[in-house]
Amino acid sequence: MPDTTGAAGLTVGQVAARLDVTVRALHHWDEIGLVRPSLRTAGGYRLYTAADLERLHRVVVYREIGLGLDRIRAVLDDPATDVPAALRAQRAQVADRVERLQRLGAGLDRMIEAHERGLPLTVEEQAGIFGPDWDPEGPAKARARYGDTAQWRQYAERAASRTPEEWRAVTAATAALDGDLASAMEAGVAPGTPEADALVERHRAVFAAYFPLTREMQVCLARTYESDPGFAAHYDTIRPGLASWFRRAVDASARAHGIDPATATWR
Incomplete structure (x- = not known):
């Protein structure tokens, strides 16, 4: 939870620094009515109260876990919203993204290996595919000879996904x-x-x-x-x-x- 001690009357810049968000984001949330400063100075400048800061903190938390602004508004303001269900749905989406990122990471590992070693296959797989006379050092030798060419990069891209x-x-x-x-x-x-x-x-x-x-x-x-x-x-x-x-x-x-x-x- 944020430290709201003495938070009444904080300016946009002070709130942005305290919550590590941009001034532009705060202005946008104000414009769409998600979080509006409750006070204004005699000169018309916006000021956030402790309650405003608390709401902003909740917006930041929900945004960091991936909820869209409309969904955040419903979680904060609509009593009919099933918050645990909304969070479970978001958790499922996060899990899907994690799985995709893990596949991407594995693909990057294979691409790196293909560029550096020439063939992302184990020695046993190479022998089984190319025969007992296959030289497992062949791809590395080719990498040393042709690794700086466009054709090697094209080959590595094909080899990584094969x-x-x-x-x-x-x-x-x-x-x-x-x-x-x-x-x-x-x-x-x-x-x-x-x-x-x-x-x-x-x-x-x-x-x-x-x-x-x-x-x-x-x-x-x-x-x-x-x-x-x-x-x-x-x-x-x-x-x-x-x-x-x-x-x-x-x-x-x-x-x-x-x-x-x-x-x-x-x-």
Whole structure:
């Protein structure tokens, strides 16, 4: 309860300081008739009495627990208002907000983890999804290499909200594409043909699980698949020479869209 000793005749500014509210709020409550100063000076200035201050204190308490001003007026002035019921209803709303905030907090934790670690999954989940040969340090290495890029931020945003089941779907789509690329190469599909171009487009669609991939970026990525020992070994395990075949297929598709592979940049 507020200390109302000597409270009679307090000015708007004094009341605002005592109750830690704004002068603007006090003026508004006065205008709508929620709490009006009972006294005025000879010069017309508003003055609050001890009773006014007590009512203001109750308004502040109810406002802090989330009641709207109309509801506060009913609680204070309407004898028919069931105050415990009103407070229980407000408590339920607060509980809903708390639950939403907890979900938001969990989402923020996952987003932070995705930005900092690259993959918000446990080591066990990673092994179960990506296979026993998966390097759990891979995402951290990628973070060290690409963490300052826009694409890493896009990837982290996707990774933060993705469930293990969704990661399994991404992994399955990637594996299916790799298998179809190998089958096309074995069947003698030439880069630049409609079948090869369709696989190139499918690669962009599958890769979009990580971040949007432009055609120029795809050219750069295919070049990395061929030149980077780790990527090249992965594709050569699927089918010897697959990385080079895919790079040629991407280059041919890029040319068909007016892009010179020799001058393509990561953009």
